[in-house]
Amino acid sequence: EIVLTQSPGTLSLSPGERATLSCRASQSVSSNYLNWFQQKPGQAPRLLIHDASSRATGIPDRFSGSGSGTDFTLTISRLEPEDFAIYYCQQYSRSPITFGQGTRLEIK
């Protein structure tokens, strides 16, 4: 199975700052089948980015995804108060589908 390792575990930033979240895969993720989800407390996850770099419907353009192979990045250009949440990467290039352990983005 492909193991996804997210870093950092917790990221402390202030509104207006830029956030960079990393997701590293234990094997190459073919066809860039790598997605990013956001989850707030008490809510279901929300798809942000699919296939490494495509924003999902309704996602603001301050969210962007990049990367290929084994290294992927989610960037939030200017943090808004509502962006503080947990972020998960997920791969679906090889069964079983796997998620990273998450990065908690907290207000500094």
Next chain:
Amino acid sequence: EVHLVESGGGLVQPGGSLRLSCVASGFSFSSNWMSWVRQAPGRGLEWVANIKEDGSEKYYVDSVKGRFTVSRDNAKNSLYLQMNGLRADDAAMYYCTRGFGATDYWGQGTLVTVSS
């Protein structure tokens, strides 16, 4: 508007069974892969199973193979997860989601508790 509504969760003893249901609306259910994803309390996300549009292909995470069965009834716009031989580590919120990998819609989940 897309809606996914799960039901069927609850308290069950170890070794017991539950059947989760998910009713979909607002989109063409029969034209979409569907998936179940779970999240243990305070933990991360774990993909459990998915099923092709016509039910002809099904995939499971290893830890539930032989115990869980995913199915669907396209006439009823419904997705199911039959869970047998439940264990303590199956306790989680179970989410119904639309799609194979890039699951773009999620229900609010149904909570499964496994305890004696």
